[in-house]
Amino acid sequence: MWSPADLFRALLAALAVVGALVAPWWLPAACMLLLSLRFDAWEVPLIGLWVDLLWLPTPHSIPWFTLYGIAVVWLAAPLRKQLLL
Amino acid sequence: MNSYRRHSGSGRKVRAATALVVVLVLLDIVTGGGVRTAAREGAAALSRAFGGTFSALASSGIFSSRAALQIQNQELAAELQQYQLRAAFASVLQAENDQLSSLARLAKASPGITAPVVSSVISSPYGTFLIGAGSADGVALGSLVLASAAGGDASSAANAFIIGRVASVQPRVSAVAEVFAPGSSINAIIHGASVVLTGSGGGNAYASLPRDAMVIGGDAVLSPDLGGYAVGTVGHVASSSAQALQDVYVSVPVNLGSLQYVYVVTR
Incomplete structure (x- = not known):
């Protein structure tokens, strides 16, 4: 059975994945940030990759969302370690 | 109660996810966009499957009339819902017909094809959107993408505007970069x-x-x-x-x- 935290995490991730299709880009970006701050969220880099696979104009364009996903989950790690008991 | 979880300490899953992302990016490059093709065609299929349904429900007034339907007789309420759905679908079809008619005028001036927009136009952080036509339909990299302004003169293509260029082509889906994408x-x-x-x-x-x-x-x-x-x-x-x-x-x-x-x- 999922805990409330697990449910919140799953909903945020689902919101980011669906939002990448239909919502403004800042919604998945905000979800990725919240997930990274609150959880050891392995799904964040994958969500960033999902956004870039959908929308990146050319293969030579810089995948900013993928880089953002990797950066935010790793940069938030020390903050999570500080907050988690 | 402590609302924070005990930290596992290893970050193994995040490292694995990061490695998976790198592998998928490399795979996409090696396959010449194979991963991207799969993602975009899947997204286009979802948009085609659910986009019309959501538009019809949103414009049918079902949710806005929910309060009124609760008061009315159940039989009259069900009948009203059916008439609203039929009218909404007719409106969607009428809008589609209007757009296609305006694009037919463009076809007289320039050779090309009409393609459906199969994604949201506001979701991309790069100013791109997807159309349901690709290399199999004759779309090439750099092809100009036009749209017709509403209410234009029906006798000419003077109300046609360039809205983007094809930036990436897959067999059945293409990515269009907007002319006025941020920073362009x-x-x-x-x-x-x-x-x-x-x-x-x-x-x-x-x-x-x-x-x-x-x-x-x-x-x-x-x-x-x-x-x-x-x-x-x-x-x-x-x-x-x-x-x-x-x-x-x-x-x-x-x-x-x-x-x-x-x-x-x-x-």
Whole structure:
């Protein structure tokens, strides 16, 4: 059975994945940030990759969302370690 | 109760996810866009499957009339819902018919194909959107993508505007980069003056012209870089006697958010 935290995490991730299709880009970006701050969220880099696979104009364009996903989950790690008991 | 979880300490899953992302990116490069193709065609299929349903439900008034339906007799309420759905679907079909009719006029002027828009236009952080036509339909990299402004003259293609160029082509789906994507720049001509338009997204752009250039709202903006087609119209001019330049704001007179079909000029 999922805990409330697990449910919140799953909903945020689902919101980011669906939002990448239909919502403004800042919604998945905000979800990725919240997930990274609150959880050891392995799904964040994958969500960033999902956004870039959908929308990146050319293969030579810089995948900013993928880089953002990797950066935010790793940069938030020390903050999570500080907050988690 | 402590609301935070005990930290596992290893970060193994995050490392694995990061490695998976790198592998998928490399796989996409090696396969020449195979991973991207799969993702975009899947997204296009989802959009086709659910997009019409959501539009019909949103415009049917079912949710807005929910309070009224609760008061009414159940039989009359069910009948009313059915009539609303039929009217909503008819409206959607009418809108589609209007768009296709306007694009048919474009086909007389330039060879190309009509393609459905199969993604949201507002979701991309890069100013791109997907169309349901690809290399199998004759779409090529760099093909111009046009849309017809609403209410234009039915006898000519004068109300056709370039809204983007094909930036990436897969067999059945293509990615279109908007002309006025954030940060983009194109050469344009406004009232005989050569300018560089800087895109700000959402079909809007701006440029700076000398203050003595006679530009007014509604002037057509043409682009020699894009086959001489119109890329927009002047929406607003901000001029001050204290400055040597005036700011001109350009917009595409096409509601990109409600765009269902575009015309791709094939080469």
